[in-house]
Ligand SMILES: CC(=O)SCCNC(=O)CCNC(=O)[C@H](O)C(C)(C)COP(=O)(O)OP(=O)(O)OC[C@H]1O[C@@H](n2cnc3c(N)ncnc32)[C@H](O)[C@@H]1OP(=O)(O)O
């Protein structure tokens with residue numbers, strides 16, 4: 437058995453997957469062979485989820501019935517709503533509320549505890565989770581505002597409907613398209629920490645609700661999905677500091693601060709999704725507030741040109757520009773990471789089921805560095 441220790445499992449191959457592939461040196465991302473740029477431009481989030489789950493793009497009819505099958509499952513139980521209301525009143529973090537909601541969804545699962553080897557049933561459950569996450573999240577936000585939840589809109593797709601359920605108003609075309617694109621960009625990304633977490637849970641043949649709940653938990657950390665909120669916090673900090681963004685970033689790097697939204701385990705160059713989101717942020721800045729876009733580009737230029745971070749392989753990741761996009765869409769900051777989760781459900785479900793087709797319990801080991809041959813002394817003699 438190999439004894440080399442790969443901390444953080446960096447570069448370790450643990451599975452084969454047909455879902456997505458990242459070329460970290462070229463800055464290229466594909467979902468099942470299709471470039472992220474083309475999918476972001478031409479597909480909808482539901483289309484991409486279909487692609488991830490079924491291995492090919494849907495026909496028009498297939499897409500229509502897939503969207504319908506998601507829309508039919510969007511309602512959440514009264515128990516979930518009541519819990520969202522209580523958690524909102526208790527000022528709970530949205531990611532924690534979402535984690536709780538996903539865990540609760542299983543209580544109203546119409547197929548009950550299906551056979552763990554029934555992957556078709558698991559996929560239907562995954563579809564129910566995908567459908568319900570936006571409803572639970574939007575309800576949580578409405579309760580926080582002291583408002584009643586808004587029922588899902590029968591004619592809107594997942595992205596537009598989420599914005600509708602947040603505000604009670606149907607979004608304009610630009611907002612709906614931008615948000616849909618953001619969901620596509622976040623849908624899958626190889627064996628990132630949250631996807632791997634879901635796969636580990638799935639590999640024990642625990643159900644898909646458990647696997648997705650674990651995915652939400654893993655995504656919440658600042659080294660992973662939590663970074664998009666941190667980027668916006670940094671932009672606020674800069675704005676409130678009264679410093680020129682350039683001065684701020686000089687000072688911050690001198691203090692050795694890590695800039696959220698920079699660096700990635702796989703990319704050594706700028707993340708292709710950051711490029712797309714940067715363009716969206718720029719477009720929104722043209723008709724709205726340009727401050728946030730300006731600050732982010734100043735930081736990026738400084739870290740690239742002056743600090744040479746990009747030469748060291750530390751470049752903007754997907755989280756760097758998503759914050760300013762969401763902010764301009766009027767989405768509350770602490771919903772950014774839950775939105776990431778809302779999209780990544782597609783990838784989590786896809787990877788868990790793909791792995792289970794040829795399942796092997798995931799169980800690595802640690803090199804033991806503790807004591808040997810200690811003599812046990814009973815507690816009353818210690
Ligand atoms: C959706 C996502 O999950 S994308 C990632 C979101 N997370 C962030 O944006 C948080 C900021 N970034 C980071 O903390 C890291 O880049 C990670 C966690 C994403 C990747 O980490 P790892 O691959 O483990 O790299 P690691 O943390 O070992 O850093 C390697 C080197 O790059 C430096 N570095 C990494 N990220 C940054 C950063 N954002 N700013 C400044 N320096 C950085 C580290 O200081 C380290 O330098 P050293 O070797 O001189 O000590």
Ligand SMILES: O=C([O-])CC(=O)C(=O)O
Nearest residue numbers: 624625627628629701754
């Ligand atoms: O791949 C990773 O390590 C992080 C991630 O989920 C992403 O970039 O979308």
